[in-house]
Amino acid sequence: MVRFKKRYLVVEVVPERREGFRWAGLQAAVVSAIKKIHGDFGVAATTPGFSVRYHNKGTLVAFISVGRGAHRLVASALPFITQVGEQPATVRSLHIAASMRHGFIFLQKYHEKKLKEMEESLSPAEMQRWQQAKQAALI
Template sequence: MVRFKNRWLLVELIPAPQTPSSAAPARLDGQKIWASLKQSIITNFGDVGWGSVGLSMSVKYYSPTTNICIIRVARDHHKIAWGALTLLTAIEGTRYIPNVVHLSGTVKHTQLAAVAHNRAVIARIRAQAKTPSGYQDSYEEYLKTSAMEIEALQD
């Protein structure tokens, strides 16, 4: 029996600066990210590109607080998904800059990288707000719940 091998992409979706006349950004979720990524693959790599990654690609996790996303794709064609992510400019009409933070062959290493990335982003938010390090805020609860959600992901 042959094992199905995956690659796990940890992606940060950085919102691009909006023009004053543009509407408020739409609330993202995994389905909207998947649909936009599908459209990017079809546009840039055609039906053959979509056929090679379509069955294996899925968005496993998305956090609106830190804008990170975990995407699973088959190992053989993960470069097509990564290329489509790089060429992705907008999701639901809102401009985003995708940044692939981590690529891994196992879900465990992706989970560890996601938790570490969440902590780094929250530390940056706290530094910008100039809060003392011992200050208890709502981000502590977020870090606990997001770590539990990420660790609950299965292959």
């Protein structure tokens, strides 16, 4: 028996309003976009192994699991998502990983990079408060 290989798409969901955002419609929104772009063939090709495996409310990041090969169809349909559930939102593809572990490794580096960018944009007074908050969190 042959192993079913998967790919994990690390995506960032950017809703218009963050409060009241519900993750329940993400999978349906992706399937709808695939059907709109690739038709019945796309839906049939991506259905085996397709699911939303992980989502984080704080960072608005989700992992979408799909079979290898069909991940290209899913990735090409993501920019066409305009609503998740009933709320207007966009979905940005950040990374394609072969395992969830490698997806989380990428995510850690991505967040560290974003944090450094944010720190560079702070004024000196804000930077001092930020450093104090980081020290307090480490204690």
